[in-house]
Amino acid sequence: MSWAEEDWTAGLSGRVLQKVKELQTHHERLSRENKQKQLQLDNIHVSHDKQTVKVQAAGVECSPSNLSSNCQSVVRGLPIVVHERITKLNTKNLQHLKHEV
Numbered sequence: 691m692s693w694a695e696e697d698w699t700a701g702l703s704g705r706v707l708q709k710v711k712e713l714q715t716h717h718e719r720l721s722r723e724n725k726q727k728q729l730q731l732d733n734i735h736v737s738h739d740k741q742t743v744k745v746q747a748a749g750v751e752c753s754p755s756n757l758s759s760n761c762q763s764v765v766r767g768l769p770i771v772v773h774e775r776i777t778k779l780n781t782k783n784l785q786h787l788k789h790e791v
Contacts, residue, residue: 699710
């Protein structure tokens with residue numbers, strides 16, 4: 691530690707000096723953890739910004755109303771797709787039966 695820190699601890703009992711050292715060690719560990727977490731947070735912000743740019747570049751709008759209308763479109767189109775699939779299967783079954791006869 692610096693000379694100023696050593697100066698203020700002069701004359702303290704051994705137990706108090708030990709506690710001061712423990713607290714300083716704890717403070718240093720917390721400072722390192724804080725720097726790590728800040729770096730992680732900065733990386734998350736950068737990643738978020740990149741994703742935002744990608745979404746905006748793709749022209750995708752993720753608002754609840756837009757998602758709701760997209761879901762409604764899918765639900766409306768589902769019976770048509772099901773009907774087409776059933777028709778295709780029936781046609782295949784009919785052709786298969788014709789070949790058997």
